[in-house]
Amino acid sequence: MEDMILYDRLQFAFTITFHYLFPQLTMGLSLIIVYFKGQFLRTKLDKYNDAAKFFMKIFAINFTMGVITGIPMEFQFGTNWAKFSELTGGIIGQTLAMEGLFSFFLESSFLVLFIFGEKLMGQKLHLLTAFLVFLGSWASGYFILATNAWMQNPVGYEILENGKYVLENFSALFSNPWLLPAFLHNQMASLVTSSFVVASIGAFYVLSKSNVEYGKLFLKTGVLFGLVSSLLVAFPTGDWNAKNVAKYQPASFAAMEGIFETEHAGAEIVLIGQPNMVEKKLDNKIAVPNILSFLTYQDWNKQIPGMDQFKEEELPTNVPGLYYSYHIMVGLGTIFIGVMGLAFFFLMRGKLFGFKPLLWTIMCLVPFPYIANITGWYVAELGRQPYLVYGLLKTVDGISPTVSSGNTLFTLLGFVGIYFLLGVLFLILVGKTIYQGPTPQKH
Amino acid sequence: MELYWYIIIALVFAMFFVLDGYDFGAGIIHLFFAKTEEDKEVIAKSAGLFWDSNEVWLVAGGGMLFMAFPTYYASVFSGFYLPLIIVLWLIMLRAIGLEFRSQFNFSMWKSIWDTLFGISSLLLALFFGIALGNIVRGVNLGGVEGGVSVYEGHYFFLPLWDGSFSPLTNHPGVIDWFTLIIGVIAVVVLAIHGANWIILKTDSSINQKLKSIIFKLNIVLSILTVISLSAWNFINPDALSNFSDRPYLLIFPLIYFVGIIGLFFINKIKNDTHAFYLSCMIIIGGITSSLASLFPVILPSTNDINESLTIYNTSTSAYGLSVAFNWGIVGLILLVIYFIVQKRLMSGKIDHMDYGH
Ligand code: HDD
Ligand code: HEM
Ligand code: HEM
Numbered sequence: 017m018e019d020m021i022l023y024d025r026l027q028f029a030f031t032i033t034f035h036y037l038f039p040q041l042t043m044g045l046s047l048i049i050v051y052f053k054g055q056f057l058r059t060k061l062d063k064y065n066d067a068a069k070f071f072m073k074i075f076a077i078n079f080t081m082g083v084i085t086g087i088p089m090e091f092q093f094g095t096n097w098a099k100f101s102e103l104t105g106g107i108i109g110q111t112l113a114m115e116g117l118f119s120f121f122l123e124s125s126f127l128v129l130f131i132f133g134e135k136l137m138g139q140k141l142h143l144l145t146a147f148l149v150f151l152g153s154w155a156s157g158y159f160i161l162a163t164n165a166w167m168q169n170p171v172g173y174e175i176l177e178n179g180k181y182v183l184e185n186f187s188a189l190f191s192n193p194w195l196l197p198a199f200l201h202n203q204m205a206s207l208v209t210s211s212f213v214v215a216s217i218g219a220f221y222v223l224s225k226s227n228v229e230y231g232k233l234f235l236k237t238g239v240l241f242g243l244v245s246s247l248l249v250a251f252p253t254g255d256w257n258a259k260n261v262a263k264y265q266p267a268s269f270a271a272m273e274g275i276f277e278t279e280h281a282g283a284e285i286v287l288i289g290q291p292n293m294v295e296k297k298l299d300n301k302i303a304v305p306n307i308l309s310f311l312t313y314q315d316w317n318k319q320i321p322g323m324d325q326f327k328e329e330e331l332p333t334n335v336p337g338l339y340y341s342y343h344i345m346v347g348l349g350t351i352f353i354g355v356m357g358l359a360f361f362f363l364m365r366g367k368l369f370g371f372k373p374l375l376w377t378i379m380c381l382v383p384f385p386y387i388a389n390i391t392g393w394y395v396a397e398l399g400r401q402p403y404l405v406y407g408l409l410k411t412v413d414g415i416s417p418t419v420s421s422g423n424t425l426f427t428l429l430g431f432v433g434i435y436f437l438l439g440v441l442f443l444i445l446v447g448k449t450i451y452q453g454p455t456p457q458k459h
Numbered sequence: 460m461e462l463y464w465y466i467i468i469a470l471v472f473a474m475f476f477v478l479d480g481y482d483f484g485a486g487i488i489h490l491f492f493a494k495t496e497e498d499k500e501v502i503a504k505s506a507g508l509f510w511d512s513n514e515v516w517l518v519a520g521g522g523m524l525f526m527a528f529p530t531y532y533a534s535v536f537s538g539f540y541l542p543l544i545i546v547l548w549l550i551m552l553r554a555i556g557l558e559f560r561s562q563f564n565f566s567m568w569k570s571i572w573d574t575l576f577g578i579s580s581l582l583l584a585l586f587f588g589i590a591l592g593n594i595v596r597g598v599n600l601g602g603v604e605g606g607v608s609v610y611e612g613h614y615f616f617l618p619l620w621d622g623s624f625s626p627l628t629n630h631p632g633v634i635d636w637f638t639l640i641i642g643v644i645a646v647v648v649l650a651i652h653g654a655n656w657i658i659l660k661t662d663s664s665i666n667q668k669l670k671s672i673i674f675k676l677n678i679v680l681s682i683l684t685v686i687s688l689s690a691w692n693f694i695n696p697d698a699l700s701n702f703s704d705r706p707y708l709l710i711f712p713l714i715y716f717v718g719i720i721g722l723f724f725i726n727k728i729k730n731d732t733h734a735f736y737l738s739c740m741i742i743i744g745g746i747t748s749s750l751a752s753l754f755p756v757i758l759p760s761t762n763d764i765n766e767s768l769t770i771y772n773t774s775t776s777a778y779g780l781s782v783a784f785n786w787g788i789v790g791l792i793l794l795v796i797y798f799i800v801q802k803r804l805m806s807g808k809i810d811h812m813d814y815g816h
Contacts, residue, residue: 083511083518084554088547090521094536095543098614101536105529106775110783113522117790120519124512125797132804180529182776416537418602418616427544434551441555444562 023424024096024415027431029397031088033390034435038082040389043157043203044210045075046150048241053146057139062457063233068146070230070454071214072130075149077445079127081438083120088431090116096424100404100414106182107173108163111189115159123152157206158199165194167405168396169264181408197260198396201253204245205392208352209385211242212378215359217450219379222369227453232369235378239363243356250349255311261399262312265406267326268399271335272342273308274298275322282306283320286343291336296323333401341394348388355381460780461770464527465757467787468520471794473746475516476587477652477739482506482513483587484653486553486580487646489573492672496566498663499573505660506576507557512801514550519794526783530613531757531773538598538615539590542633546586553579581646588645592638593617595749596626596694597759600768603629612765613773626694631761637694640687647680648745651722652738659731662808670725673734677722680741684719695759701752708751715744 049068056064090112093101126148134142172188173181183189215238221231262269274286276296285307289298309318323331332338355377362368368375400406404414485506493499525532536543556576560569598615601608610616620632624639634642654669654676691698702708718740721728728734753759758768766772774780 080511080554080558083514084551087514087518087521087550090518090525091536091543091547093525094532095540096537098533098537101525102530102533105525105532106779109522109526109529109532109775110779113519113526113783114786114790116515116518116522117787118793120515121790121793121797124515125800128512128801128804176776183779183782186782416533416540416614417610418614419537419540420616423540427541430544430548434548434555437555438551441559445558448562 020419020421020424021412021415023421023428025411027096027424027428028092030428031085031092031431031435032393034439035082035085035089036390036393037386038078038085039153039157040206040209040386041213042075042078042082043153044207044245045071045078045213046146046153047207048210048214048237049075050143050146050150051237051241053143057143063229066454066456067230067233067237069134070449072127072146073449074213074446076127076131077442077449079123081442083124084438085435096416096419097404097414098416098419100409103179103409103414104181104405106180107189108166110183110186111159111162111166115156115163119152119156119159121152123149123156126152154203157203161199161202162189162192162195164396165192165198168198168400169194169260170405170408181405194260194264197253197256201249201257202392204249204253205385205389207241207245208249209389211238211245211356212352212382212385214238215242216379216382219375220450221453223372223375223379230454235368235375236363238378239356239359239368242352243360246349246352246356250346250353254346254349259312262320265399266321267323267330268332268338270321270323270326271332271338272395272399273320274339274343275308275320277324278319278322281317281319282310283308283312283318283322285311291339293335329402332399334398338395338398341391341398344391345388345395348384348391352381352385352388460777460784461527461774463784464523464774464780464787465755465770467791468523468527469747469750471516471520471523473743475513475520476746477742478513478516479510480584480649480652480742481656482510482653483580483584484649484651484655485657486577486653487584487650488653488657488669488672490577490581492665492669493663495664496569498665499569501661501663502657503557503560503573503576505657506580508805510554510557519790523783523787527775527780528757528770528773529775531768534600534613534615534768534773535758538617539593539633540616541619542586542590542617546583546590549579549583549586553583584646584649585642588642589634589638591645591746591749592641593633594758595641595691595698595753596631596635596637597761597767599630599762600758600760601762601765603762603764606764608764613768637687637690640683640690644680644683644687644745647676647683648738648741651676651680652735652742655731655735655738659735660808673722673725677719677725681719698752701754708754711744711748711751713744714740715748718744 049071052064052068052071056062056068093105093112126145129137130142130145130149133145137145166189169192170181171192172183172185174184175181214234218231218234218236218238221227222235258269261272273283274289274291275283276291276298282305284303284305286298286301286303289301289303292299306316309320310316312318312320323335355374359368359374359378362371362374402410402412404411482505485502489499489502489506493502553576556572556574556579560572560576562568598617600615601612602610602615618630618632620634621628621630624635625631626635626637651673654673657663658666658669702712718737721737721740722734725734750757755769755771756767757770757773760767
């Protein structure tokens with residue numbers, strides 16, 4: 017039983033992490049493409065149109081990868097988490113099916129139209145298709161987050177005698193107080209990823225002195241979007257999420273903030289420290305008193321329950337993992353604001369394009385928004401433990417009763433192998449696209 | 460409500476097999492019959508341009524199945540764990556093959572990925588047929604052993620095969636001689652379908668030859684159909700009783716047979732689109748007839764202890780089904796519009812169509 021659940025969780029974690037590498041770019045990038053296309057209509061400068069089409073190519077590659085790695089996610093609910101699917105399918109199936117039906121169709125049909133239809137449709141309609149691609153990908157994120165929000169904070173359900181959860185109120189799924197903050201935060205985070213990608217391709221072109229004109233445009237756009245989204249991801253959306261966790265999942269809040277003992281008045285905020293699970297304290301701690309209480313409740317002296325207030329079986333199973341994920345996410349978020357702020361400052365003074373160290377930094381920073389996004393999800397998902405549906409269904413009770421651990425291990429290894437190939441393919445495709453650069457409009 | 464959802468989901472899956480079916484079929488044809496580099500190129504393209512938009516139907520169908528019949532989704536997906544995951548891998552390998560081949564212009568490189576594309580298409584067709592065979596044959600629900608269920612009555616687990624390869628043992632595997640026959644039928648049907656697609660969409664040099672290949676495959680298909688029907692009757696004597704009780708259901712087998720008979724005239728059919736419609740009819744007829752013969756059962760139990768799964772004992776609450784129906788209808792209308800737009804835009808032969816890059 018133990019290793020069985022371990023492999024199931026590993027498999028889910030591995031495949032979803034891989035899947036989420038792609039949508040986080042497409043969701044943000046689609047918005048930046050709309051911006052480029054809109055600028056083209058406004059200014060009539062061809063470079064904006066070329067930029068929109070160039071990034072749509074990168075979008076398309078990511079989109080395809082998102083589809084190929086997304087199908088296993090949907091299947092896995094049934095294959096690995098059969099009991100969970102049986103019990104809750106009537107509820108989360110709603111939002112998942114809506115995703116499949118609405119957003120994906122919107123996205124893929126208008127993507128095709130965008131790629132093939134520019135001459136056919138004229139520029140205004142072409143902009144509209146870009147907008148609808150954007151709408152589709154954000155709707156996709158919305159439905160998926162509605163699904164996840166229900167697992168984090170179940171609402172609108174009814175429990176039947178046979179133990180099944182069925183839907184009692186459809187609209188409650190969408191007015192779930194968990195949903196909107198999580199959605200906005202997640203979308204801003206994906207915009208951070210895309211801004212960094214755009215800016216770093218720009219930095220690459222400027223530094224390597226190829227496609228320099230485009231490089232400057234990408235840098236400028238990436239930095240603008242990057243600064244705004246990095247700020248928004250921290251405040252108000254990140255803050256808002258933290259308040260939600262404190263309210264609905266106080267045990268995970270204590271764990272992610274690393275509060276082992278409740279303080280009498282006002283909780284401190286931990287900047288650095290390593291959780292020591294044996295002695296139940298943080299080693300090498302650097303903390304600032306009372307800040308956490310203020311950030312969470314706008315009250316310097318409000319008490320925040322520590323992990324000592326909860327029963328062992330209610331605490332998240334992986335406290336250090338949760339703690340580190342959270343601190344990595346927040347730490348990186350701070351760095352992003354710093355770098356983008358600096359870049360913006362130099363941009364305004366007209367010195368960014370010649371300031372090589374900063375360009376190198378921007379170019380090399382591109383993996384980190386991905387890391388921040390992934391660790392952010394680890395915060396959400398590890399914090400939900402030991403429950404699969406918070407407060408209702410334990411993770412151990414959700415797995416498939418008939419699938420043995422050997423089978424799960426076998427398929428996990430298979431996924432690792434195939435995803436390796438997929439990753440190589442992806443890098444070749446994107447690398448080639450970047451190397452070829454945008455194609456200037458022919459007249 | 461259960462019935463409506465059952466019909467919708469069945470139609471969406473049938474659409475998936477019709478649409479993705481032609482690119483699986485194109486892969487099979489590619490593997491066996493494409494010889495020159497140009498033909499390989501253009502056949503790969505006839506699949507490569509379309510496969511991802513066709514898989515949309517799988518995603519949509521899967522999501523709706525999950526929502527409407529969660530118990531069934533849980534039971535079937537965990538019970539057929541291994542074959543399903545293998546299908547996932549094949550889907551991915553196929554995509555990898557298709558996308559990798561054109562990255563470098565180097566013949567050994569291409570032939571590696573071509574083979575991967577062809578073989579995974581072939582195996583996918585085989586596995587989908589086998590899956591249908593399993594659903595028709597039924598499984599040992601509850602894993603009954605000496606009169607006692609090992610699991611809850613609606614769960615089961617099948618190994619890929621069991622030594623005897625017989626559908627009549629206590630624990631048949633996923634692959635036995637009966638399901639294998641159905642699998643081979645699926646391969647033949649999709650090969651025909653794929654050939655029709657290639658004729659319709661490309662100017663490849665083998666189009667004329669493909670027509671006679673379709674003709675021959677059609678003969679094979681007719682023979683296999685007769686064999687499978689008698690095999691089915693052998694393992695389950697009242698397999699066809701639904702049709703005698705409700706004769707109007709015979710419309711589905713009729714569609715199937717019209718398709719087969721029509722394709723015997725392949726060399727006379729002037730309009731390639733018509734030939735393509737005939738193979739669509741074979742696929743739709745085949746799937747709907749199998750489902751109709753089981754209705755309202757969706758997974759028969761092979762033991763007497765646990766009940767078969769039906770659309771009524773696996774569905775979610777009436778409220779869930781009916782709210783979902785409201786958005787489901789809107790979604791389906793969008794789906795159809797999407798489909799028409801896409802077909803319009805991508806109509807005609809693809810040889811001269813330039814794609815993005
Ligand atoms: C670029 C990525 C990124 C950055 C810089 C941040 N986040 Fe974040 N965070 C995410 C990416 C992310 C995410 C991947 O998008 C998550 C996972 C679930 C979700 O809805 O968004 C998330 C979740 C998430 C949660 C919810 C955890 C749960 O559901 O249990 C909290 C409390 C925060 N974040 C707080 C912050 C704060 C205070 C930040 C300050 C800088 C911050 N995040 C930066
Ligand atoms: C938004 C939709 C998502 C849903 C519905 C979802 C659902 C699930 C489910 C069912 C499990 C397995 C049960 C469990 O271990 O609790 C799981 C585990 C996990 N998920 Fe998610 N997930 C989502 C998004 C993500 C993303 C985007 C990531 C990371 C990038 C992620 C990371 C993980 C990890 C690391 C685990 C394993 C946690 C553990 O078992 O300790 N999830 N998730
Ligand atoms: C357990 C969690 C998840 C499941 C089951 C899942 C399922 C899928 C599936 C089946 C696809 C391909 C077809 C489609 O778009 O419907 C897909 C693609 C996509 N997924 Fe996920 N997904 C999960 C997590 C996420 C998360 C956390 C996000 C982001 C919020 C996300 C956003 C997307 C997007 C935007 C696409 C479209 C393809 C693209 O733009 O790259 N998914 N997902």
